[in-house]
Amino acid sequence: MMNRWNPDSVAPPAGRYSHLAAVPPGHELVYLAGQLGVLPDGNLAGAGAEAQARQIFANIEALLTAAGGGPRHLVKLLAFAAGTEHLPGYRAALADTFERWFPDGDYPAQSLVVVAALAAPQYALEVEAIAAIPRS
Numbered sequence: 001m002m003n004r005w006n007p008d009s010v011a012p013p014a015g016r017y018s019h020l021a022a023v024p025p026g027h028e029l030v031y032l033a034g035q036l037g038v039l040p041d042g043n044l045a046g047a048g049a050e051a052q053a054r055q056i057f058a059n060i061e062a063l064l065t066a067a068g069g070g071p072r073h074l075v076k077l078l079a080f081a082a083g084t085e086h087l088p089g090y091r092a093a094l095a096d097t098f099e100r101w102f103p104d105g106d107y108p109a110q111s112l113v114v115v116a117a118l119a120a121p122q123y124a125l126e127v128e129a130i131a132a133i134p135r136s
């Protein structure tokens with residue numbers, strides 16, 4: 001099990017994340033490149049941030065499965081939004097996804113950054129991740 005916690009010495013998280021996440025022995029760190037809201041066929045999942053975020057989370061889950069793990073092995077997520085107007089869609093998709101992935105509320109560490117733009121204008125969001133997959 002991943003060790004995630006929020007010490008009393010800092011303010012509680014302002015969202016669905018843990019302040020700290022530690023990788024137990026016997027795990028391999030796996031780094032997921034930034035994922036876009038792109039379907040397996042290469043088409044954009046939709047113009048809106050929520051549709052793109054839902055596809056991003058589906059891509060992350062598929063990559064974790066391919067690596068021999070799953071969402072419970074996430075250590076850290078780093079999300080980029082190309083403008084504050086995309087935050088409500090991202091947060092809606094995140095809430096639904098995390099309810100399914102982490103029903104106990106044991107969330108990975110997470111950061112969210114608003115940027116001027118991503119690799120192309122049609123992309124509203126990009127999310128990269130670090131996971132720790134058991135190997136022993």
